[in-house]
Amino acid sequence: MTGERYSAAALERWNVVNPVLPDDGFDAAAGVRRPARRRSDPRPRRAMKQVLAHFERGGVPEANRHITQIAAELYRTEDLRSAVRSFLTDGPGKATFTGR
Incomplete structure (x- = not known):
């Protein structure tokens, strides 16, 4: 809302966006990641x-x-x-x- 830009890593850490996973090895990467935390x-x-x-x-x-x-x-x-x-x-x- 302020117009400031944040890195993708920061937005992921703050649970604003879901993690972006690679096409190659997507299933493996998705299987080892925990679901996003719903703290808010x-x-x-x-x-x-x-x-x-x-x-x-x-x-x-x-x-x-x-x-x-x-x-x-x-x-x-x-x-x-x-x-x-x-x-x-x-x-x-x-x-x-x-x-x-």
Whole structure:
């Protein structure tokens, strides 16, 4: 949301993206990897999917028309306040979530 770029490795470590596996040896690589950890509240993922769905229908202007309403629901959560505090004091990827 800030426009900053992060490496694929960082996004994978923060569970934003799934691991990318090679075509050659995919089955073996997939078999040895553990499933992605679900440490976070599902609401931010759901919000991101909503924004992307609007983007697919009408690009950035369509996504922008809906993003404030979608994001407002996240700002009401205890998890967001806790995550911001954690990010500011401990850095990214260290927050814990309760689903509240």
